[in-house]
Amino acid sequence: MAIEDTLGSLPEFVDVVVDGDGDGDGRTLYRLDAWAARRARRTPTGAARLLLRSLAMPYELFEHTADLGLRVRAPSLERLCAEGARGLTSVLVVAPEAVLGRETRCLALANDDAAELWREWLAELAFLFAARGFVVASCSVAIRAGRLDAEVCGESFDERRHGRAHEVKAVTYHALRVVEDAEGWLGEAILDI
Amino acid sequence: MTASAGFAGPLERVDETLWRIPRRYKAGMHVDGLIYADDALIAGVRDDQAAEQVANVACLPGIQVASLAMPDIHWGYGFCIGGVCATDPAQGGVISPGGVGYDINCGVRLLRSNLSWDELRPHLPRLVDTLFARIPAGVGRSGPFQFSGQELRRLLAEGVPFLQRRGLATAADLEHTEAGGCLAGADPAALSARALERGVGQCGTLGAGNHFLELQVVDRVVDAAAARTFGLREGGVCVMIHSGSRGLGYQVCDDALKALQGVPAKYRIDLPDRQLACAPAESSEGAHYIAAMRAAANFAWCNRQLLMWQAREVIAEVLGRPWETLQLELVYDVAHNIAKLEQHLVEGQRKPLWVHRKGATRAFPAGHPELPAAYQACGQPVLIPGDMGRASWVLVGEPGAMERSFGTTCHGAGRTMSRTAAVKHARGRRIDCELEQAGVVARSTSARGLAEEQPDAYKDVDLVVDVVERAGLSRRVARMRPVGVIKG
Incomplete structure (x- = not known):
């Protein structure tokens, strides 16, 4: 498959169909936004399927001896926090x-260091879950001069519907x-x- | 630094169970690094950056003798897991939250009983199911013990004696808990509102991850005299509990790491890794962390006490006899994530040192003044959880621990597989069914959690225990075989 052929214009979202991904039906649909599509266009054809998969899911978990690593790629720091x-x-x-x-909460954090801000943001959300049982579905984030303002949408944790996975200590x-x-x-x- | 990068620095053999990272390896090291391991375990030590962390800890101000690591060493945050570091406050010695870990006073307690395996066996499935139904386990669960804000503050300051006054602990329970279940100098006012919020409702809950409550059978007695002293006999039924200070302790550590970020620079402490955030133990910043850490430690002892109390009630109910009749007595409770001010002998001089144990267990020998009367002639019981398919161990502290490791030994098996690798390894399998076929009834709030904690994910604890015995840090008393497990 040649990605260049598939991705023509760059609208807000681009649907890409890839054959031969081994899922049984021979077809997988990936929905990419404009930024993801730009990345895909620069990629050699051989790596297309793996790249598309990773772009369609901007976050991934990686291994660490006793714990879990969270890795996110995004076009902006705001999106990075939202996908995080x-x-x-x-x-x-x-x-x-x-x-x-179902419910929206407003959060505000400040830190001039982007890495610190990223950590504090994730720690804030982990605290919301651990102490107040609030689980996040999506959020919109604005960052200006080291200050993060976010509207966080989610709901109270429901064990039956959501299921417990991990306790994040920190x-x-x-x-x-x-x-x-x-x-x-x-x-x-x-x-x- | 990535997880895949190995340690390429020097590891010089000192003897058959000890390896040295010489002080010359890295600028700023005040002492050598020393790692306890045999030939098989040292090969694994080279696989990640844990040994580099041992060298980094050797750079902390006031560190005494050596930066130590036990044979269950693995990569941690700042300090490695299995790390031991003693600092002298009179020499500007520091206190470091990274040397304690997020789960302050994570630890283990063991109850014995007069039940034999044959007596328990017919009740096992119902007992495990009832323990699982009644004892809160898993992410964020709250427990049946609710404390008001004022009561929580008293619990943090007073530890297990607070529970004794409420009829939730006996004098014998206190006697057989490290430090009597209370560190003096704990200050609840040093905790943030967030730490208190995370702690409310969580005292008496197991948590998730590698925490567990296990029904165990004494599989093999190695030291008959010590086993007798601890009340352990072959075929006897015991209960082992592994948990810590829950969300309250995690938040105390998180708050401290943040608060201490600029502090090393303030005191002109040059650190090779910013995760070694620390403060001179006698500074105001150090004192604040110590007061909060002690309160979290008291919370953890209360947590394990309330878990034990619930276990006693459930076992009594299922077996139809009072727990006192079943002689469900506490053998010991010991921390493996903590920093304590202890007296140690350094170059012929006895002095108070801040001993950090991060994934390392106190192992005081016979005659130590901090031991209860019943163990004075024998030494301190050391509780080493293994994995839920093979074994755990009861050891006893040896004089060598005081001479070589600030009265410390290993704390567990140590992982060999990451959580994601363990889940992949479990694909298409039912870990609970496999355990049941192996004679272990396991219940977990999460199938994924069970997969992550499967026996294959851990080193064989027998190998780790063998090293600390040969090194003279502690000796084997009894091997414990799991028969029932509840996990978060």
Whole structure:
């Protein structure tokens, strides 16, 4: 498959169909936004399927001896935090897709260091879950001059619908990383389980 | 530093169970690094950055003798897991939250009983199911013991004696708990509102991750005299509980790491890794963390006490006899994530040191003044949880621990597999069914949690225990076989 052929214009979202991904029906649909599509266009054809999969899910969990690492790629620091929230929810509950945005909460944090701000943001959401049983479905984030303002949509944890997954003791400083490169922003954090 | 990077620095063999990272390895090291391991375990030590962390800890101001690591060493945050570090406050010695860990006073307690395995066996499935139904386990669960804000503050300041006054602990329970279940100098006012909020409702809950409550059978007695002293006999039924200070302790550590960020620079402490955040133990910042850490430690002892209390009630109910008749007595409760001011002998001089044990267990020998009367002639029981399929161990402290490791030994098996790798390894399998076939009834709030904690994910604890015995830090008393497990 040639990605260049598939991705023509760059509307807000692009649906890409890839054959031969081994899922039985021979077809997988990936929905990419404009930023993800731009990244995909620069990618050699051979790596297309794996790349598309990772782009369709901007966060991933990686291994750490006794704990879990959360890695997010996004076009902006704001999106990085928003996708990080989704990633964290996927660590906390078994069925993150079942979490509904029934309730909105406003959060504000400040830190001039992007990595510290990223850690504090995730720690804030982990606290909301641990102490107040609030689980996040989605959020919109604005960051200006080291100040983060967010509207967080979610609901009270429901064991039957959401399922318990991990207890996140803390978002650690270990291997904490936020970098901006040609492809956007990368954020990593190790979660103490 | 990535998880895949191994340690390429020097590891010099000192003897058959001890390896040295010499002080010359890294600028700023005040002492050598010393790692207890045999040939098989040291190979694993080279796989990650835990040994580098041992070298980094050797750079902390006031560190005494050596930066130590036990054979269950693995990569942690700042300090490695299995790390031991003693600092002298009179020499500007520091206190470091990273040397204690997030789960302050995570630890283990063991109850014995007069039940034999044959007597328990017919009741086992119902007993495990009832324990699982009644004892809160898993993410964020709250327990049946609700304390008001004022009561919680008293619990934090007074520890297990507070519970004794409410009829939830006996004098014997206190006697057989490290420090009597209370560290003096705990200050609830040093805790943030968030820490208190996370703690309310969680005292008496097991939590998730590697925490557990196990019904165990004494599988093999190695030291008959010590086993007799601890009330353990082959085929006897015991209960082992592994838990800590829950969300309250995690928040205390998180708050401290944040608060101490600028402090090393203030005191001109040059750190090779910012996760070693610390403060001179006698500074105002150090004193604040110590007061909060002690309160969290008291909370953890109360947590394990209330878990034990619930277990006693459930066992009594299922067996139809009072727990006193079943002689469900506490053998011991010991912390493995803590920092304590203790007296130790350094170059012929006895002095108070801040001993940090992070994934390392106190192992005082016979005659130590901090031991209860019943164990004065024998030494302190050391409780080493293994994995839920193979075994755990009861050891006893040896004089070598005082001479070589500030009265410390190992704390567990240590993981060999990451959580994600363990889940992949369990794909297509039912861990609970496999355990049941192996004679272990296991109940967990999460199938994924059970997969992550499967026996294959851990080193064989027998190998770890063998090293600390050969090193003279503690000796084997009894091997414990799990028969029932509840987990979060």
